[in-house]
Amino acid sequence: MSRNPERNDRKQGKFAPGKTGDRGRKSGAFDGSKDGPDRGGWNPNPPSKGFSANAPRSSGGGRGKADANDFLWGRHPVMAALENPARKGTGRLLATADRAAELERDGIPNKHKVEVIDSLALERMLPAGAVHQGLAFKVQPLEGVSLEDLAEPAEGIIVMLDQLTDTQNVGAIFRSALAFGARGIIVQDRHSPVLAGALAKAAAGATERLPCARVTNLSRALETLADLGWRAVGLDGSSDETLESALDNRPTVLVMGSEGDGIRRLVAEHCDVLARIPMPGGFESLNVSNAAAIALYEASRKQRD
Known part of the structure; x- marks a missing residue:
């Protein structure tokens, strides 16, 4: 949890991050709609504004991976x-x-x-x-935008992915984020796939239209976002609070956990609230891309309200 007492809506105490599965595959159609933010494409190499949380993408290892990324x-x-x-x-x-x-x-x-x-x-x-x-x-993979470019002005929804590595699911989340009008995606530089190859195929073009910021440290990025007026809501299946009650119309960062471990402890501690998606059917958990789509729908509805 951040120690900054001047930050709005920060809660005391530590959260125990839950797990969100990420083994399923994408579904649904992407219609290439022009609605929402910056649908004309985004600059893969914008001028950096010097945020310490932002860092260039590290190169992938192995010839096969490099070829796919090209x-x-x-x-x-x-x-x-x-x-x-x-x-x-x-x-x-x-x-x-x-x-x-x-x-x-x-x-x-x-x-x-x-x-x-x-x-x-x-x-x-x-x-x-x-x-x-x-x-x-x-073509060369997209490098990303700066955190400042993505976060200012503070309005709407941003999605943060905590070490998600499955290309099908990350691509599907890009599609959902674009469809529901999110401002962009934040990933950690060292533990996320490049926006090319199988991921771009799964995203069906969304990676070219939705800005992505690669940062060195997600916890520090959340601190920066909080200073800029953003409120972080992490998805955790073990939380007592439901997603509907946790969301409101303030600028929101939806934080999604990794395939096996969920949101990491330090990242969870920098969230303002952890929330679960109620599942009355009794099934243990949702695929992370499905959970992201539900969270994005609910968050966009709250933003409209």
Whole structure:
């Protein structure tokens, strides 16, 4: 728990973080709606404003991982990247003959040039099992925005992910966050996947439209956010307080725990309140991406109220 007595809505005492499972997979459709914040794309390399909580993304290890991180594949992720103004003039657009014909007919966003490639050759360039739909874009992963850029002014909803590593679930959370009008996502730099490859495919283009801040320390980031006027609500299945009662219309950071361990102790102690999603059916827990979608819906409803 933060020791700053001037911070609003800080509660005394320590919280015991709960667990939220993260082994399931995404569901639902993403319609590419333009509603909500900054749907035109975001700059992967904005000028830094010097927040100590923000740090550049560390590079991934291993050739296979690096290769996957160099590619976006599938119609929604590739088209979203092509439409992102920050991507103009960058990347290598690869398409099968029929898909290239469609692109030429409909117009390629930001005047990217397309290279026609055989489907089997394209499959050999991508990780095994990648569903490319005849499209791939070789481009550098997005680096992220600064915490200050994401948090000011203090209004709306931000999602913080505490060491989530499953790409399918992180991608699904990006989709839900975009759909419910969240300002952006905060992740810890050392323990989160890059916004490319399978994650971008699962996000169906949301990673190109929703800003993401990578920070060195989540606890310090929560302290900074509190100073800027944000209130942190952590999801914990063992909490006595329900999510509905914990949320209000103040600027809210929804904190989601990792696959196996839930919200870590120090991160939980920097939350203003921990809350659970009531499950009258008696099932033990929800997949983290499903829990995030429910929390985002409830938080956006409270914001409207």
